[in-house]
Amino acid sequence: MRRRVAVPSLSLVLGTACGEGYLAPFADDESGAGTSSSSASEGSGASESSSASASSGSDAPEDPPLPPFDGEPLPDAPEGVWTWVDFPDSRCRDGSSTGIGVRYGASDNLVIYFEGGGACFNGFTCLANDPHFDADDFASWQWGEGHGGIFNDARDDNPVQDWSFIYVPYCSGDVHAGDNTGVEIADVVGVQEFAGYTNVELFLERIVPSFGAAPHVLVTGVSAGGFGAGFNYHRLARVFPAKVTLLDDSGPPLRDEYLTPCLQQMWREVWGLADTLPPGCEGCNAIDGGGISELIRYIAQAHPEQRMGLVSSEGDQTIGTFFSFGLDECAGLGAAYTSVRFRDGLHDLRDAVMKPTGNWGSYFIPGTDHTWIGYSAYYDTEVDGVRLVDWLEDLLAGEVRHVSP
Numbered sequence: 001m002r003r004r005v006a007v008p009s010l011s012l013v014l015g016t017a018c019g020e021g022y023l024a025p026f027a028d029d030e031s032g033a034g035t036s037s038s039s040a041s042e043g044s045g046a047s048e049s050s051s052a053s054a055s056s057g058s059d060a061p062e063d064p065p066l067p068p069f070d071g072e073p074l075p076d077a078p079e080g081v082w083t084w085v086d087f088p089d090s091r092c093r094d095g096s097s098t099g100i101g102v103r104y105g106a107s108d109n110l111v112i113y114f115e116g117g118g119a120c121f122n123g124f125t126c127l128a129n130d131p132h133f134d135a136d137d138f139a140s141w142q143w144g145e146g147h148g149g150i151f152n153d154a155r156d157d158n159p160v161q162d163w164s165f166i167y168v169p170y171c172s173g174d175v176h177a178g179d180n181t182g183v184e185i186a187d188v189v190g191v192q193e194f195a196g197y198t199n200v201e202l203f204l205e206r207i208v209p210s211f212g213a214a215p216h217v218l219v220t221g222v223s224a225g226g227f228g229a230g231f232n233y234h235r236l237a238r239v240f241p242a243k244v245t246l247l248d249d250s251g252p253p254l255r256d257e258y259l260t261p262c263l264q265q266m267w268r269e270v271w272g273l274a275d276t277l278p279p280g281c282e283g284c285n286a287i288d289g290g291g292i293s294e295l296i297r298y299i300a301q302a303h304p305e306q307r308m309g310l311v312s313s314e315g316d317q318t319i320g321t322f323f324s325f326g327l328d329e330c331a332g333l334g335a336a337y338t339s340v341r342f343r344d345g346l347h348d349l350r351d352a353v354m355k356p357t358g359n360w361g362s363y364f365i366p367g368t369d370h371t372w373i374g375y376s377a378y379y380d381t382e383v384d385g386v387r388l389v390d391w392l393e394d395l396l397a398g399e400v401r402h403v404s405p
């Protein structure tokens with residue numbers, strides 16, 4: 001549907017309180033250092049394990065029937081070789097089409113990876129978000145990032161070393177969750193096509209005939225793709241009948257105290273989230289615009305036999321900058337979202353939402369860095385004696401752990 005969305009103009013986004021053109025920093029609030037909502041083992045740095053399950057959420061409204069997903073299978077290719085597959089009916093934010101990358105592995109298991117790269121919801125954020133991704137972009141990606149981190153098929157300590165991969169590029173600007181076309185945003189040239197969620201449905205038309213019998217599917221992504229993995233998880237867990245694990249790298253949907261409802265409402269209106277959030281997640285649609293964090297609880301209860309995990313630095317500077325647009329009642333980027341605030345929000349999400357479900361794990365890393373699984377940090381990062389790559393291996397095996405400094 002075509003919509004004119006009221007969002008702050010670029011001049012308001014930049015904020016007059018801080019001076020023309022000033023971008024508020026992501027501050028380290030030293031005065032708050034050491035104050036956190038920590039885990040049950042507060043101060044000890046010890047990791048925890050759990051194998052409990054959440055309730056099924058059987059009282060929630062039923063989901064609509066899934067499409068048959070019975071399109072043409074993906075083309076054959078040699079193992080270990082990335083292949084680009086065009087989807088002419090898909091849409092990037094600029095209206096061009098995109099596709100997916102495919103790499104077959106020796107295993108029958110599958111990784112579906114959602115790429116990150118910012119978001120588009122006002123004049124400032126849209127400037128930093130790439131609205132286009134095609135075969136040429138993929139050709140550049142595959143020879144660099146396409147063999148690093150979790151994609152590295154030469155490292156024996158990679159638990160998904162021999163799995164097949166689907167690479168979902170990011171050009172929709174809506175954290176892979178949008179369904180809203182013809183959107184006009186102040187200070188952004190042209191109309192915007194937010195079709196991340198509908199693109200995934202198109203991709204599944206060919207993914208399912210090729211990998212529908214996969215015994216284990218890892219749904220993952222980084223940054224905007226981490227959010228996208230979470231937003232798309234419920235549908236994917238319904239599509240694939242076997243084991244479906246979720247790994248969200250650096251896309252934490254914090255609770256309303258830390259991710260303000262006015263910013264969530266802006267995302268809903270711009271991206272059309274009302275049409276893509278699970279209908280059974282009634283808590284996801286609070287009257288004031290908040291409640292997106294309830295998606296964590298909902299998918300845990302809807303899929304109690306599955307395992308989910310969140311990876312994040314405790315002071316993620318990139319995500320904090322995006323969340324700062326919600327400060328001062330969404331007045332603009334004029335206030336600093338401190339690293340202490342971000343850390344407290346993460347710990348609050350873990351302790352109040354994730355831990356009670358029993359099937360969510362977490363891996364929190366000191367510092368302000370952003371994303372972990374796409375490069376060498378996937379292997380090199382260790383917290384409280386637990387390597388990130390080993391924590392993921394345990395998650396894939398069904399063991400839920402909460403690891404933090």
